[in-house]
Amino acid sequence: MLKAFREHIELDFPELMTDHFLIACSGGLDSVVLCVLCKELGLKFSMAHCNFGLRGHASDGDEDFVRSLAKSLNSQIFVTRFDTLGYVNQHKVSMQMACRELRYAWFRKILGEQGISILLTAHHANDNLETFLINLSRGSGIEGLMGIPAKTTYLRRPLLPFTREQLASYAQDNAIRWREDSSNADTKYLRNKIRIDLVPILKELHPTFSENFKNTLRYLEQTNTIANAYLEELKKELFVPQGNGYQIPIIKLKKLHPLSTYLHGLFYEYGFRELDNLESILDGLSGKFIRSNTHILVKNREFLLLSPVQTHNDKHSYDIREDAVVVKHPVSLKFSEVSQRYDNSRDIIYVQKNTLKYPLTLRKWKKGDYFYPIGLNGKKKLAKFFKDEKLDILSKENIWLLCSQDQIVWVVGMRADNRFKVVDNAQKILKIEIT
Structure with missing residues (x-):
């Protein structure tokens, strides 16, 4: 097995021959052999x-x-202990999910602190089969049936071509000790039940089942490669770049048959997995939207607008001091005192400086916000203002407000507030412009 492992590493994971990496080791057979x-x-x-x-x-x-x-092994070791039950109670997740989230968050922390770019886990061919059967039982597209990926951005799984039986044989031949986890025999867990009860039956029905399964995975990967190549060409035709996202004509989507299959293939990578939601948005009212963990998809008249979810570094407001001249984040603004005012535009406004209270704040809009738009009589809720301006939900999420305490000075890039307009040229005039 050592010879086969060496050839596999040299061919498929050459980076491991030169780079320092981290191995997740539980003490069980798989990770110890790795x-x-x-x-x-x-x-x-x-x-x-x-x-x-x-x-x-x-x-x-x-x-x-x-x-x-x-x-x-003369290896550096990192060890941590978790309050796993506390995490389960706090986050309301299953025990298995809690363990997964805790360990991978900690692994990434080590990688960052130690300047290591690669983590190895000991998933093997049996894990691949179990994952396939789990996804099959739950209902899955081709992505879920291709098993565990050998490589992701920072993960490498070099044992996937080898079975647990091969690992056990290597350990026994080389007098390698390992620890047995008693929970691996508990069939209340779906993965254990598949391994203990189902897989032996499949192998009994067909003696070459394991090898046939490897071939099936290979065929699926080849088919997926062809399908992805076609979908990428289709995306070039349908997905028109717009800002940091795309505009997609609904009429062209509806010409694709079978529609649900195409929708799954086109939007899967953006986190949209519920086909009913994807199909319903095509015939929904303008403004209807759905979200995934990473993206938002909005119907805007005859188009779908696809855009990444804006996180803004999880910060909701930014203070601006009175002596600030240039602000580069979250929007680029320039502040300068001038002797004369001109007409406001979308990109430049003039305000009476003595009406401002510092620090000024840049923040996102929220429900209930209102201002007094220049050119209109009285106040107006931002939600109504955005509706009148025909802004879609993506555009609204990208709007920033320049505020003086709790009062809006400028809906940046759109309209200034009447309360801060220049009424006395003898007083200091502040010019604020988008750069």
Whole structure:
């Protein structure tokens, strides 16, 4: 197996031959064999172990074992302990999801602190099969049936071509010890039930099932490559760049058949997985929208507008001091005192400086906001102002407000507030412009 592993690394993971990387090691068969194989090849790596504290002395025993293994391999070791039950109660997630979220957040933290770019996990061919069957049972497109990816941005899974039986045989032949997790035998977990109850039946029905499954994955990957190439060409035709997103003509989408299949293929990478929602937005009212974790899709008359969700670094407001001349974030503004005012425009406004109270604030609009637009009598709610200006939801999310305490001075790029207009040329006049 060592020879096959070496050839696999040299061919498919050449970066591991030169780069220092991190291995997630639980102390079980898979991760222990991975560490030993990497040591045998003379690769440079550190190890990381999570103690979730769920099995009392057994969890502590796993930690002690991995520390000893790291010492025998002359490897740097990182160890952490989690309050897993506390995390479950706080975030209302399953135990398995809690463990996953905790460990990968910690792994990424180590990578950042240590300047390491690659994390290895010990997923193998049996894990791939189990993932395939889980996704199949839940209903999945081709993406979910292709199994676990061998590479992502920072993850590498070099054991995917090898079965657990091969790993166990290598460990036994080389007197390698590992720890058994008793929870792996608990069939209340879907993955365990598939491994213990279902897979043996499949292998009994067809002795070459494991090899046939590998071939199936390969065929699916080839088919997916062809489908993706076609979809990319289709996107070039349909997805018209607009700002930081795209404008997509609905009439052209509706000509695609089968429509649901095309919608899935075109929008899957943007996080839209619910086909009913995708189809319903095509015939919905203008302004209807749906969100994924990363993107927002809005119907705007005869088009769909696709744009990334704006996070703005999770900061909702920015203060501007009185002595500020240039502000570069979140919008580029220039402040200058002038002796004469001119007409306001969308990009430049003039205000009576002594009416301002510092620090000024740049913030997003919120429900209930109102201002006194220059050129109109009285106040107007921003929601109504945006509607009259025919702004779609994406445009509204990108609007910033320049405020003096709780009063809006300028809907940036649109309209100034009448309360701050220049009425006395003898007083200081402040020119504010978008740069």
